[in-house]
Each structure stands twice: as C-alpha cells, then as structure tokens.
Amino acid sequence: MRPAPSIVEVVAAIIIGSDGSFLLARRPEGKPYAGYWEFPGGKVNPEESLLRALKRELLEELGIHVKHAYPWITRTFTYPHARVRLHFYRVVEWHGEPHPHEDQELSWQFADNVSVEPLLPANAPVLRALALPPVYGITNAAEWGPQIAAARIGHALQKGLRLVQLREKGMRSKALDAFAREVTALAHHYGARILVNSGTGNESLCQELDMDGIHFTSADLMNLSKRPDVEWCAASCHNAEELFRAEQLEMDFAVLAPVLPTLSHPDSPVLGWRKLARIIHGSAIPVYALGGLQSEDLAIAWEHGAHGIALMRRIEQVRGTGQKA
Numbered sequence: 001m002r003p004a005p006s007i008v009e010v011v012a013a014i015i016i017g018s019d020g021s022f023l024l025a026r027r028p029e030g031k032p033y034a035g036y037w038e039f040p041g042g043k044v045n046p047e048e049s050l051l052r053a054l055k056r057e058l059l060e061e062l063g064i065h066v067k068h069a070y071p072w073i074t075r076t077f078t079y080p081h082a083r084v085r086l087h088f089y090r091v092v093e094w095h096g097e098p099h100p101h102e103d104q105e106l107s108w109q110f111a112d113n114v115s116v117e118p119l120l121p122a123n124a125p126v127l128r129a130l131a132l133p134p135v136y137g138i139t140n141a142a143e144w145g146p147q148i149a150a151a152r153i154g155h156a157l158q159k160g161l162r163l164v165q166l167r168e169k170g171m172r173s174k175a176l177d178a179f180a181r182e183v184t185a186l187a188h189h190y191g192a193r194i195l196v197n198s199g200t201g202n203e204s205l206c207q208e209l210d211m212d213g214i215h216f217t218s219a220d221l222m223n224l225s226k227r228p229d230v231e232w233c234a235a236s237c238h239n240a241e242e243l244f245r246a247e248q249l250e251m252d253f254a255v256l257a258p259v260l261p262t263l264s265h266p267d268s269p270v271l272g273w274r275k276l277a278r279i280i281h282g283s284a285i286p287v288y289a290l291g292g293l294q295s296e297d298l299a300i301a302w303e304h305g306a307h308g309i310a311l312m313r314r315i316e317q318v319r320g321t322g323q324k325a
C-alpha cells in the first residue's frame, strides 16, 4: 500500500484593491499547472509562521510589503502531484506596487466576473466565497412589523447591503407571503441576494418567490443528509461541531452566534471574540459573526477570522459594499 501523501502547507493572498478587485497571477513555465491562474503565495517553510510566509512570498513574487492582512478561509485539495492545505489571507494594506518578479502575468479581477482562465482547480469555491459581501442583513418583521421592517431593509439596500436573510419564524402564511415577495423584490432591485431561513420557509417557497437560496437553522443543518439543490446554502452555527457539519455539507457560508449578548437570545451563553476565532480557525467556508454587533465591529470580526458580520436590529448601519474597513 502506498503511504498517504503528506500535506503541503501553502499561503495564498487575496490582495484587495480599493475598488474591491483582487490580484491573480499566472503560474510560470516549469511549475506544476503552468499557465493556470492563482492567488499569489506559495509554500510555507518548515518552522515558519503562516503570516511570515505570506509576507515573504509577496515580497519575493510581487515586491510588496504586507502591512495588514486578515486570516480568511483554509481549504484542502488533493492534486495528482500533491495534497495542499491553502491558508487564505485577505491583504488589505501594503507598501509598493505589485510587479511580476517571477515571470508571472498579473491581472486584477472581480469575483462576480473573472475574465481569465483556467484557474487552479482548488480555487473555484474560493471565488464563490469572495463574491459574498461583508454584511449579512437579517429581517426583523416580528418585532418591527412588516411595513417598518421592509422600509429598513430598503434603506439598508440603498446604502449597500447585498445579502439578506428572510427570517420570520412566527409569521402567518398570508402575511409572510406578502412580506417575502416585497423584500425579495427589493433585494433583487438592488442586485442583492436573498435567502429564506428554513424555519420560515422551504425549498418550494424559495423557488416560488424566486429567492436565491436557503439559510438552515442549526437544528435543520444537523438533520440534513445532503446539500439541497438551490443556488446558495447557508447555516446557523453555535459551536465547532455545527460548523464542521456545515463544511461537510458544502454550505456556501455559515453564521456563528452569539458573539456578544443579544436581545433576541438573552439566555444563550455568548461566545466572545476569542472563542469565535478558535472555532473559525481552519474553517473551509466563510463565517459571519452574529449577535449584539454593530457596523463598527466589522474590522474586529475580520481580525478574528470572520468573513463579515450579520446585523438584524442594527441593519441600517450598513455602509457601502466594499471589502475594506
């Protein structure tokens, strides 16, 4: 029997420009998968920390000095030549202009519209994850009533919200139908995606109202045997076990809660930022932090490995759609 191939640790950088674009590099001749596009980066040396490896690789490959990078997702992939664990970082601040120091071609791209190919096979889910905005807005008609709730969502969309969860567990079907239609139309008008919480509706409601996907409650996530056939799937998680399940089922993203004390779950034990970071560390899918947060907490969430934050009561605090704080 052949021994299992050992894993190669790799750091990869999402270098994010002020317009939200990111840099891809084309692998030069002589390397495996020459001609394929990848995120700049490379192998971690023995005894080297991930962040140090990232800084070294970007200086060697592009001549830039990393000033600020946030840990992001970690994805494992098996190639015929190697099994790699890719540690992605989002690089938001650096010194110098990126130049190809290793004969690579460089190209700035947008997640929703990548115009170069082929990409390294491991990177397709990464582009999907990159298309997710920094803030996830959750509806709150139960507390505010449908009219005010829809007006607040509309206002947030106008200010840049691009991802919404319809979460109205107690609403009766007729009122729910009208509210769901209104909020879906609003979201789509602004080019935002809207998911329905599995405690509010199901696949048929999602299809009937032309919504973009389903957000599973943690209980529904744990009972699910496979990812349903809808475009976007997400899940609520409260611990490492649930997040692991969300990864196994190839959810597009997860929400981890509650980070801080919150009015909607007053008796739930809070995670706090350090525990949140420990649970997220190594996650293959992007994670939004939720619970008692406001828009000012976005940079803290990034610092702790989250993709972004989810807001319910403070939904109107959304500012812009960018990936930078």
Ligand SMILES: Nc1nc2c([nH]c(=O)n2[C@H]2C[C@H](O)[C@@H](COP(=O)(O)OP(=O)(O)OP(=O)(O)O)O2)c(=O)[nH]1
Pocket (backbone or CB within 6 Å): 010, 011, 012, 013, 031, 032, 037, 038, 039, 040, 041, 042, 043, 044, 077, 079, 082, 084, 086, 120, 121, 122, 123
């Ligand atoms: N840099 C980078 N590598 C990636 C990405 N996606 C992906 O599957 N990989 C794989 C390809 C390679 O097997 C491995 C990176 O190794 P590499 O050969 O580029 O490493 P290196 O720059 O240190 O080069 P070397 O001189 O040691 O060969 O990770 C990505 O987006 N960026």
